[in-house]
Amino acid sequence: MKNIISCLAQWKWGTTNNFLYQCKHKISENCDLFYKKHIHLVDAGLENNTPYPLVLPPHRKVDLILSFDFSQGDPFQTVKTTAKYCKEHQIPFPKNTEKSYECPPTKSCYVFEGDGNETPDVMHFPLFNAQTCGDYKEIKILAQKYKTRVRSYDHFMMEELLDIAKKNVESSEDQITKRIQQCVWRSNKRGGDMTGEDQ
Incomplete structure (x- = not known):
């Protein structure tokens, strides 16, 4: 319940590690995904x-x-x-x-x-x-x-x-x-x- 309430309060869902984080040769450095250690996914x-x-x-x-x-x-x-x-x-x-x-x-x-x-x-x-x-x-x-x-x-x-x-x-x-x-x-x-x- 604590996790659900926290997600509702922040409207952050599906927090997961960003596999593109600091992946210099795979994605443009101008992309937001390059700088975010975690991403939040929502249906x-x-x-x-x-x-x-x-x-x-x-x-x-x-x-x-x-x-x-x-x-x-x-x-x-x-x-x-x-x-x-x-x-x-x-x-x-x-x-x-x-x-x-x-x-x-x-x-x-x-x-x-x-x-x-x-x-x-x-x-x-x-x-x-x-x-x-x-x-x-x-x-x-x-x-x-x-x-x-x-x-x-x-x-x-x-x-x-x-x-x-x-x-x-x-x-x-x-x-x-x-x-x-x-x-x-x-x-x-x-x-x-x-x-x-x-x-």
Whole structure:
């Protein structure tokens, strides 16, 4: 209990020895990992409920992120938390404002535009939305039925959730296809720019 309370108080989890500490020939000395004797790891689910940080650094060269909301509460919380995280860590992320978010969501997919270079496009799919689930009353009933703290879902509940998620993707199929084509075009253009050839 003492260790858990200490971790909660400091919000430091998974303290472990840093195998890169002072490893001169294996990592740039400009990297924070070179100077830290211990590192503290936290599950992405605890930090911001999504694995965004793993794919967002520009060297990953990610053009498009499909983001699926399965959280209880604010259907845009993961996007908001990630935007804040990126701002704090100076990582490119699409600009969005409170006007970008609707509660309850009216659409099955919201697109947050990147810059076509280092900042990827993000397509965010709120699980319960008016386009695939009905009016506000229906959304509220579904959100109540599928709370995070429900101990287990029976077969019918699982099928219903999967069906809703499937409808969200199906209703956005054209948008997804266009975004993928745009990303391929951008990638080819960048390749052409780097080699001096038109592609």
